[in-house]
Amino acid sequence: MTNTEYESMIAEMKETYKNYNPRKNALDEARALLTQAAQAAMAAGELPQTDLPDFIVEIPGDVKNGDVASNLAMAGARVFKKAPRQIADAILAHLPNLEGSIFSKVEVAGPGFINLFLAPGWFSSVVYGATLNEQYGRTDFGEGKKINVEFVSANPTGPMHLGNARGGALGDCLAAVMDWAGYDVTREFYVNDAGNQIQKFGKSLSARYLQHFKGEDAVPFPEDGYQGEDIKVLAAEFAAIEGDKYVDADEETRKQALINYGLPKNIAGLERDLAKYRITYDVWFRESTLHDSGAVQAVIDKLLATGACYKAEDGAIMYKSAQYSEKYGAANKRKDEDEAKDEVLVRANGIPTYFAADIAYHYNKLAVRGFDKAIDIWGADHHGHVARMKGAMDAVGLNGEDLDVILMQLVKLVKDGQQVRMSKRTGKAITLTDLLDEVPIDSARFFFNLREAGSQMDFDLDLAVKEDSDNPVYYVQYAHARICSIVKKLASEGISYEGHTAWAGYQFSDPAELELIRAVSAFPAEIVTSAKNYEPARITRYVIDLAGSFHKFYNACRIKDAEPAARQARLALCLAVKQVIANVLTMFKVTVPESM
Incomplete structure (x- = not known):
């Protein structure tokens, strides 16, 4: 084969393995084979003519009895009016020739379970797919649908x-x-740069500014003001720049000047701190634009026109919250009767509430910008707002099911087995920047994604800084570095990977090989399941298990001293695992080390 022919073949194979999902392929082919066989059995009169029942085709937890299992015979007992074992035997009698398929044999077990065994070629294909496709794991499951993921959205105060x-x-x-x-x-990051919290921010800054010149005893601080040290720092900076220019100004002028100074600095600080955490946003959406553009008023008018709102005697505009949120389970879960009351959308003084702006914001996502799905991550303390927000989407003529909210439980920092509440450096509540000063960013990102959002978690500061296999991120990174070291050491001895043609006739058969290949094969399917269930933690746990399977394989299977085809095949398997680990870590913005 010439170099040109070889390169052409590799390019064709790479295209073949684009969006490759070996587990889905196996399940789809198994379903097609069983469906074809059942229909053939009906055509032959061995099973009654009827619509096939819904049946399961799955990867079993224990694959010793087969790589794919189906309950078709069990599910068909009622419609076929036969014992499951008889149905299974009839189906197997009409199975197409398996030659050329990804299965080597099919068996019936127990009362009628149908088990299919994958052929050696399938295992080789998994290794091909993961080594030939640098983006192995990507699929086209989402069909390019537009998804907005809004998260953090901390108040810029x-x-x-x-x-x-x-x-x-x-x-x-x-x-x-x-x-x-x-x-x-x-x-997307939603910047709450309007409303009550910004007015409170301005009042707090104004008081601290006046105290800077007149003393704290001479100027009372608002009872509901922001007490943080950061407010004092901003006010002092402003005073250093502007002097006492605003001391005698009216409160509104002084407050607005301080907001105009402090708010951009805080927003820039949020962006800077998040960038340090390796988070960059496509959109920083400002709440103020909804008010300035008339979008909030437009949504209020729409709600009035549809009868979802009405004007109260005092002039306030009320939203019929209970009527629209009941569909989403709010009515029968309320513990507080006040939640069942209609909600204020516009106060009697004509100022819209935060809820009005929130409705306008989500209307903007789904109707104006045309996202197919809006996903918000909120703190668990906002649980009462979920049904109201989804119901409001129905009220404005959209579909509340197009808004999904993930509720996130609290996290506790633990050190030496005890909860840590205060930063040693500041003596205040621990912030994101305090945390990143204490632990590596890799550990922070990996640890926070170890458990589902709905579960409370303890963040172990001691474990996060350990550099051994007890630390899960270190464990995974070490597996990648170990493979790099293996490849480098073999290369130093004149052994390098020669491409898939060097092991084309080899059949993986060692249990450790097969277990590892099965783990590699699961990656694209795990991505799809994680996306469907909004569970990125599933991928973190997956890659930990993959690293464990690799270490087990390496201890069980010789590489350097194996015969040439086996050596090349096992080296290819190492490279496949290396690619998957690198893809997971890169996807989650965790460092991918080549040595440790």
């Missing part, structure tokens, strides 16, 4: 806290999983 650290990792990793599953993903 102060530093980000631990909840934002967890939400940031979960949101960014979820967006990555959705992208790899074939969706068109937009990462």
Whole structure:
């Protein structure tokens, strides 16, 4: 074969393995074979003519009895009016010739389970796919549908806290999983730069500014003001620039000047801190644009026109919350009767509430910008708002099912077995930047994505800084580095990977080989499942298990001293695992080391 012919063949194979999902292929082919066989059995009169029942084709937890299992015979007992074993035997009698398929044999077990065994060629194909496709794991499952993932969205009135650290990792990793599953993903940060919290921010800054010149005893601080040290710092910076120019100004002028100074600095700080955490957003959406553009008023008018709102006697505009949220389970889960009451959308003074802006914002996502799905990650304390928000989408003529909210539970920092509440450096509640000063960014991102958002978690500071196999991120990174070391050492001894033609006749058969290949084969299917269930933590756990399977394989199977075809095949398998680990770590923005 000439170089040109070889390169052409490799290019063709790479195209073949684009969006390759070996587990899905196996399940689809198994379903097609069994369906064809059942229909042939009916045509031959061995089974009654009827519609096939719904049946399961799955990868069993224990593959010693088969790589793919189906309950077709069990599910068909009622419609075929025969014992499952008889149905299974009839189906097997009409199976097409398996030559050329990805299966080597099919058996019936127990009362009628149908088990299919994968042929050696399938295992080789998995290794081909993972070594020939640098993007192995990507699929076209999402069909390019537009998905908006909004996460963190911390108020720009102060530093980000631990909840934002967890939400940031979960949101960014979820967006990555959705992208790899074939969706068109937009990462978004909603900047709450309007409303009560900004007015409170301005009042707090104004008081601190006046105190800077007049003393704290002379100027009372608002009872509901922001007490953080960061407010004092901003006010002092402003005073250093502007002097006492605003001391005698009216409160509104002084407050607005301080907001105009402090807000951009805080937003820039959020962007800077998140970038340090390896999070970059496609869109920073400002709440103020909804008010300035008339979008909030337009949504209020729409709700009034459809009868979802009405004007109260005091002039306030009320939203019929219970009527629209009941569909989403709010009515029968309320513990507080006040939640069943209609909600204020526009206050009697004509100022819209935060809820009004929130409706306009989600309307903008789904109707104006045309996202097929909007996914929000909120703190668990916002659980009561979920049904209201989804119901509001129905009220404005959209579909509340197009908005999905992931509720995130609290996280506790633990050191020496005890909860840590305060930063040693500041003596204040621990912020995102405090955390990143304590632990590596790799550990922070990996640890926060170890468990589903809905579970409470303890973040072990001691474990996060350990550099041994007890630390899960180190364990996974070490597997990648170990493979790099194996390849480098073999190369130093004149042994290198020669391409798939060097092991074309080899059949993987060692149990450790097969277990590892099965683990590699699961990656694209795991991506799809994670995207469907909004569970990026599933991929983190998957790659930990993959690393474990690799270490087991390496201890069980010789590479250097194996016969040439086996050596090349096992080296290819190492490279396949290396590619999967690199893809997971890169996807989750965790360092991919080649040596440790």
